[in-house]
């Protein structure tokens with residue numbers, strides 16, 4: 001099975017409610033879909049959103065990077081030589097992790113199709129079912145409480161509460177949600193870099209003193225501020241998770257060396273795909289550092305790949321934030337991963353098992 005061509009499409013899916021974080025507000029998922037064609041007629045699917053505020057990638061940069069830097073190294077390659085392909089993807093250029101991720105996802109989809117097995121089985125196997133949390137966007141307190149109660153009624157037992165806009169309000173937001181759902185859901189906070197280290201310590205100690213037990217706090221300080229992250233980690237009981245601070249394996253090694261955080265959030269769009277995500281899980285496994293598997297606001301194509309990885313690496317990945325599809329009004333993708341609110345399961349379909357993508361708009365430009 002040899003790669004012959006790489007084509008693009010755009011997939012847009014409206015959200016149930018606006019997705020609001022300290023970094024951005026979004027009304028719909030907008031993914032570049034990558035389709036890798038082969039000489040056997042098999043097509044592999046991958047996708048990437050443009051999370052410019054986190055990765056620096058835009059739809060234009062994703063397609064440009066694939067078209068001009070990645071694709072020329074892949075056309076003609078045998079899918080059976082997976083490591084050679086992922087190495088070529090990673091060596092093609094610096095950064096551009098979303099483009100690399102979309103391509104690696106599609107290549108892994110084909111790898112599964114080549115061997116007639118769902119991807120998670122080739123990555124090491126596991127129980128093909130996981131449970132995700134759901135994100136509660138940062139908003140007025142009443143709206144966040146109502147959204148949290150609705151999520152709990154939908155069966156979510158873990159809420160990822162977005163904060164990081166205003167330290168005083170963030171404390172009130174968290175207290176109000178805690179009071180409303182106490183005992184019915186675990187609470188995770190994600191400040192998306194919105195606090196200073198001192199503010200984070202103040203907020204978390206205030207919540208701890210008030211008896212608000214948090215499962216973890218994610219990325220309280222700026223991405224580049226590893227010292228600040230360590231400052232927080234050393235001063236609070238709440239486990240601290242690094243998200244925007246760590247993209248690839250080298251950054252994770254540095255984070256562990258500095259003891260800057262307790263948990264690592266692995267996202268394919270930050271790692272540049274599955275090969276580096278596996279490396280990060282293995283590094284964290286060696287050092288006994290717990291991991292979350294996360295996603296950007298993205299469609300169920302890329303999230304499906306993350307589900308396969310989470311199942312295969314469940315010894316290290318104990319926390320799941322793969323709620324992209326649950327935040328959408330509908331799922332236009334029929335695949336081997338079934339998203340049913342908090343419960344996600346995988347069928348026996350080979351690769352990612354993608355059968356149809358409704359509303360996919362082809363981007364008709366030649367590769368070169």
Ligand SMILES: C[C@H](N)C(=O)N[C@@H](CCC(=O)O)C(=O)O
Pocket residue numbers: 021024051134135160190192243294295296297298321322323324
């Ligand atoms: C969607 C997921 N729950 C999430 O919050 N992901 C990111 C933000 C991604 C985005 O802005 O698209 C996170 O910070 O964890």
Ligand SMILES: [Mg+2]
Pocket residue numbers: 190192218219243244265
């Ligand atoms: Mg985060």
